[in-house]
Amino acid sequence: MSKQNLILKADDLSKRYEDGVLALDHLNLDVRAGEVYCLLGANGAGKTTTINLFLNFIPPTTGTCYINGVDVTKDPLEAKKYVAFVSENVMLYGNFTARQNLDFFAKLGGKTALTKDAYYQVMRRVSLQEKAFEQRVKTFSKGMRQKLGISIAIIKDAPAILLDEPTSGLDPKAAEEFLEILQELKSEGKAIFMSTHDIFRAKEIGDRIGIMKEGRLVLERTREELQFEDLVKIYIDYMKSEPHMA
Amino acid sequence: MIWTIARKEIASNLLSYKFFIVILLTTLLLFTSFFVLYKDYKGRQADYELVRAKPGEPIAVVPPNPLSIFAKGLDEAMTRSFEISPIGIDVRTGQKSGNAVFAFFPAPDFVYVVKIVLSLVALLFGFDQVSRERENGVLRLMLSNAVSRATVLAGKWLGNFLSLAVPFVLVTLIGFALMNLDPGISFGPSGTGRFLLLIAIALVYIGLFLSLGILVSALTRRSASTLVILLLVWSLLVFVLPNLGTLVARQIIDVPSVKALSEKRTQIWTREILLQIVEQRAVNFRGDGAIRKRHLDAINTELNALEADYRTKFDRLVRLSKTINRLSPAAGFVYAATELAGTGIGEESRLKSEVIRHKDAVLLEMDRGVKEHPAFVYRYRTVGRVLAEGGLFDLAWLTIALILFFALGFVAFVRYDVR
Numbered sequence: 001m002s003k004q005n006l007i008l009k010a011d012d013l014s015k016r017y018e019d020g021v022l023a024l025d026h027l028n029l030d031v032r033a034g035e036v037y038c039l040l041g042a043n044g045a046g047k048t049t050t051i052n053l054f055l056n057f058i059p060p061t062t063g064t065c066y067i068n069g070v071d072v073t074k075d076p077l078e079a080k081k082y083v084a085f086v087s088e089n090v091m092l093y094g095n096f097t098a099r100q101n102l103d104f105f106a107k108l109g110g111k112t113a114l115t116k117d118a119y120y121q122v123m124r125r126v127s128l129q130e131k132a133f134e135q136r137v138k139t140f141s142k143g144m145r146q147k148l149g150i151s152i153a154i155i156k157d158a159p160a161i162l163l164d165e166p167t168s169g170l171d172p173k174a175a176e177e178f179l180e181i182l183q184e185l186k187s188e189g190k191a192i193f194m195s196t197h198d199i200f201r202a203k204e205i206g207d208r209i210g211i212m213k214e215g216r217l218v219l220e221r222t223r224e225e226l227q228f229e230d231l232v233k234i235y236i237d238y239m240k241s242e243p244h245m246a
Numbered sequence: 247m248i249w250t251i252a253r254k255e256i257a258s259n260l261l262s263y264k265f266f267i268v269i270l271l272t273t274l275l276l277f278t279s280f281f282v283l284y285k286d287y288k289g290r291q292a293d294y295e296l297v298r299a300k301p302g303e304p305i306a307v308v309p310p311n312p313l314s315i316f317a318k319g320l321d322e323a324m325t326r327s328f329e330i331s332p333i334g335i336d337v338r339t340g341q342k343s344g345n346a347v348f349a350f351f352p353a354p355d356f357v358y359v360v361k362i363v364l365s366l367v368a369l370l371f372g373f374d375q376v377s378r379e380r381e382n383g384v385l386r387l388m389l390s391n392a393v394s395r396a397t398v399l400a401g402k403w404l405g406n407f408l409s410l411a412v413p414f415v416l417v418t419l420i421g422f423a424l425m426n427l428d429p430g431i432s433f434g435p436s437g438t439g440r441f442l443l444l445i446a447i448a449l450v451y452i453g454l455f456l457s458l459g460i461l462v463s464a465l466t467r468r469s470a471s472t473l474v475i476l477l478l479v480w481s482l483l484v485f486v487l488p489n490l491g492t493l494v495a496r497q498i499i500d501v502p503s504v505k506a507l508s509e510k511r512t513q514i515w516t517r518e519i520l521l522q523i524v525e526q527r528a529v530n531f532r533g534d535g536a537i538r539k540r541h542l543d544a545i546n547t548e549l550n551a552l553e554a555d556y557r558t559k560f561d562r563l564v565r566l567s568k569t570i571n572r573l574s575p576a577a578g579f580v581y582a583a584t585e586l587a588g589t590g591i592g593e594e595s596r597l598k599s600e601v602i603r604h605k606d607a608v609l610l611e612m613d614r615g616v617k618e619h620p621a622f623v624y625r626y627r628t629v630g631r632v633l634a635e636g637g638l639f640d641l642a643w644l645t646i647a648l649i650l651f652f653a654l655g656f657v658a659f660v661r662y663d664v665r
Contacts, residue, residue, distance in 0.1 A: 055390050057665055077393070080390060080393075081392045090383070091387075092384060093384065096257070108247070108393055
């Protein structure tokens with residue numbers, strides 16, 4: 001793939017918190033347009049820290065994040081134009097309806113002239129029930145909120161989408177529907193970076209899979225490479241291994 | 247973008263029970279306050295009609311101030327009648343037809359409602375703006391967009407301020423318009439202007455507490471902690487500090503009590519009367535009038551000196567109390583609002599000086615044998631003078647505190663860990 005297709009890039013990225021914990025240790029990774037990158041790892045491995053660094057929620061100790069070629073630390077507002085974010089537990093504004101939430105976040109994302117139909121269309125696309133469009137979000141199940149979260153990401157139409165354990169806590173059907181949406185977005189050329197615990201779904205959707213342990217990217221495999229390897233076994237082996245072995 | 251966030255805040259407030267209940271309670275409180283203080287004013291106005299000076303009578307009395315409906319301040323003390331006689335000024339105490347309950351509880355006027363209730367309401371609107379949105383994760387989603395934290399904070403402040411200010415101003419203006427329907431109450435252009443300024447000061451005060459709420463919200467991780475801290479800070483600013491100032495000032499400046507002053511007056515009187523009797527006996531009560539006059543003059547001179555000394559000390563005490571109390575924005579607001587309404591400490595002090603001046607003029611005329619005396623006329627200070635004599639300082643202090651809290655809130659929010 002050409003360099004122009006590079007949408008997300010972490011260049012020698014490290015993060016040491018004030019309490020001395022090294023959450024991320026010289027991470028190098030990139031995600032290209034039309035690619036799904038799944039980052040696996042136990043709790044505290046550094047997956048969410050990586051996303052937080054890409055979103056400039058925390059400054060890196062060393063290294064640089066780039067979104068669409070823009071240095072996130074130097075020009076965070078410009079960089080954030082090219083990224084959408086879906087969290088593990090999309091909460092939104094409970095007193096607002098799904099459409100009102102979508103409208104607000106679309107405007108924050110720079111889409112100011114969208115019609116009600118445009119919002120409905122996106123919500124239909126993510127298979128949110130029609131009757132829920134004008135319902136207050138506080139009545140929504142987690143699955144419905146996650147769908148609305150991905151609607152917000154879709155409507156922003158950014159080249160990169162960051163997802164922080166988006167299928168965690170979803171029932172299998174909802175998780176499957178969610179992955180179908182991601183497949184569609186991938187086919188539209190979005191660069192998708194997803195942190196997850198779910199090895200099976202990562203293998204199902206990921207074009208590349210990284211395994212993190214104690215802040216380090218200890219393994220990276222392409223979909224093709226994994227055809228001949230057992231990802232579950234590799235993952236468990238890495239989790240069991242001593243830090244220096246990893 | 248600021249307006250997009252502000253609109254979201256307004257819509258979010260309009261859809262919440264918190265907003266509905268708070269606005270309903272505030273409206274009820276304000277209207278109740280207007281009604282109660284209106285009745286109180288009418289009662290005092292009726293009293294004034296009874297005690298007002300007949301032509302030529304040496305009585306100094308001013309009618310109740312219509313703006314006392316909104317900022318009662320010291321209006322009750324100012325509208326007592328001061329009877330002038332050769333032996334000094336006698337304050338009529340039996341003229342207290344105001345609501346007796348106010349002796350036990352503060353008058354729930356507009357200033358009181360804003361000072362206590364609306365400051366708390368503003369904090370309640372501000373406390374969850376940062377810490378709660380962090381807790382539920384909305385802040386991360388919001389800041390994952392190309393929107394600066396300054397914009398988010400400004401939008402939140404503006405939206406919440408408008409959510410509070412618009413209903414508050416509407417209810418207050420409706421109350422004011424209803425008062426104007428009574429032909430017995432005339433605010434005039436000056437009163438209306440002062441009232442509008444009063445609303446403006448109240449808005450600055452509300453904005454200040456909203457900024458404080460957001461500041462503490464941006465300094466804490468959990469909304470429950472934010473609320474507890476804010477309640478403590480609110481109690482300190484609204485209740486503790488204004489009382490502390492007065493207590494501290496009393497320790498520094500020694501002012502004789504009213505009782506001690508009264509006893510001293512009696513002593514002067516007794517001494518001079520006894521001296522007069524002794525002198526009159528010595529001359530077999532010849533030249534009686536001259537002796538009497540000399541002793542009355544001596545009494546007047548000594549009482550005036552006593553009064554002047556008391557007032558000097560009292561003024562120092564008031565000045566020091568005010569200075570210390572001003573640490574609390576609540577005190578600053580009360581000073582600015584009452585002075586503007588013409589019911590403040592400065593206005594009352596000025597009225598007393600005018601009464602003393604009137605007394606001296608009347609006594610001079612009495613000496614000359616004039617029986618009829620000109621009526622006492624008191625003109626309230628102009629708005630310009632009120633502002634120049636401390637009002638502007640209080641207003642500036644409130645505005646600076648608002649800007650300071652907002653700026654500190656911004657700094658805290660910029661450094662805030664949204665994770």
